[in-house]
Amino acid sequence: MATEALLIMTKQDDGFVKEITSKEEDFSRWYVDVIRKAELADYSSIKGCMVIKPYGYELWENIKNDLDNKIKDTGHKNAYFPLFVPESLLKKEAEHVEGFAPEVAWITHGGDDELEERIAIRPTSEAIIGDTFSQWIESWRDLPLLINQWANVVRWEKVTRLFLRTREFLWQEGHTAHATQQEAEEETMKMLGVYQELCEKVLAMPVIPGRKTENQKFPGALHTYTVEALMSNGWALQAGTSHNLGQHFARVFDIQYLDQNQEQQYVWQTSWGVSTRLVGGVIMTHGDDSGLILPPAIAPLHAVIVPILFDKTRDIVLEKVDQLLNTLSGKIRVEADTRDEYTPGWKFNEWEMKGVPVRIEVGPRDVKNQQVVLVRRDNREKIIVKENNLLDEIQKNLEDIQSGLFQKALDFRTENxxxxxxxxxxxxxxxxxxxxxxxxxxxxxxxxxxxxxxxxxxxxxxxxxxxxxxxxxxxxxxxxxxxxxxxxxx
RNA sequence: CGGGGCGUGGCGCAGUCCGGCUAGCGCGCAUGCUUUGGGAGCAUGAAGUCGGAGGUUCAAAUCCUCUCGCCCCGACCA
Incomplete structure (x- = not known):
């Protein structure tokens, strides 16, 4: 049946959307324009912080949900630790404080009263979790301890960029404790692999897994591993990190267990995280001068139906749209844009800016022929599809877009x-x-x-x-x- | 934190050098009619006190001082 799909060439009139600065002209501006036009985020009244808008948050939630499943599938449990870290705790690991000192936000007052001890707003949770682990772990039977937390953290950055570096950001931080160095190293590498799979299979963003140099490793870690992606302006983005913490934190937070030989031993720890920065990575990996291009695996909408309305045929077209919506709902993430105040052309541009992978156009001509026009965001290919074949055809194209985006990004990286x-x-x-x-x-x-x-x-x-x-x-x-x-x- | 640029209805800007009546323009928004296969047209309308504070002056978006914020380029970071 797929052979019924007919290929039509699209007029490649450039500049459908004039409100986005071209990548070539000014990449930074392009990036900000896309975020605003696609309604991912807004600037806020507090410096260096952004408001993540519903569409952007849905995108993050889709990334988050996928990763959350992967984290649980690898045996970890979610938990939640305090936002606040007493200064004395943060200071315990010398290299750690030194690394984060310049970007810690401090609380000095409760109401009008000055605090006895300053409280840090977590820049990361090694300290508070290390302190907790020392109470949770007593025996070798308590190991490995595999914990993950979804949280916000604060780093008082001087220069900020939407999604890539904001003073407050959302992330996930895994923290684990193991009996042996080898187990810790295996965990570190396992989670690096999870991040690589998330980036490549879900975000369609190729990454190079590797180890950080001494200069660049996490403060307090033994080794830091990373997945590095190449953005379409030729800059690299650290997409995720996984640290083998060795026993540094175990020693200062006194995280010990009694082994099978009745001896006290320090645990070996890991920590690993990815953040809302990934959203920035997706934008810069796939986006073009018309706006966002989203991999279907994380797109808030897989497809949007745009009806072509004329007075005489209005009712039959809307009826058809309803019918299609019923067929597709629950199978793919789909919506119909039946707003009357915008022309079809306006809507085409709007949904392209938002990066929806597939658009379905339904006009009177299509209703008569029991077909629809399917348009791909990634290459603007127009395909005429018979109604009874629509779901299959959409799913086939979504898969093709997902793998095509990855391949295109990989080719770009190879060339660069x-x-x-x-x-x-x-x-x-x-x-x-x-x-x-x-x-x-x-x-x-x-x-x-x-x-x-x-x-x-x-x-x-x-x-x-x-x-x-x-x-x-x-x-x-x-x-x-x-x-x-x-x-x-x- | 250093260098540069910029803050004027929701967004983008003009006006600032050389102070002067009710602060303009485009987009958007509201209402109505006509439209609708790649950002439709006309008409009517709402909305700004010029980032903020202080000062100079008969008079400040415009001049002076301080301050806050954003963007770009450098030093630091997911």
Missing amino acids: TYEVDNFKDFEDIMAGGRGFIYANWCGSSECEDEVQNLTKATIRCIPLEGYKPTGECVHCSKEGKYKVYFAKAY
């Missing part, structure tokens, strides 16, 4: 990843279109800093695969220790 063996080429790339630079590195932090000062590029990660050096350090020409990915990062 440069394997480089001399620093001149490195500088040229960073001064031009940017992208990932895959090059040998000597392993020294000083050398890494110098590269950053000269080019703005940082080492995004030492990849899990293909990290073996193939020559001398791209900058200092000493013996290569790893082959790593460099990029300018958000």
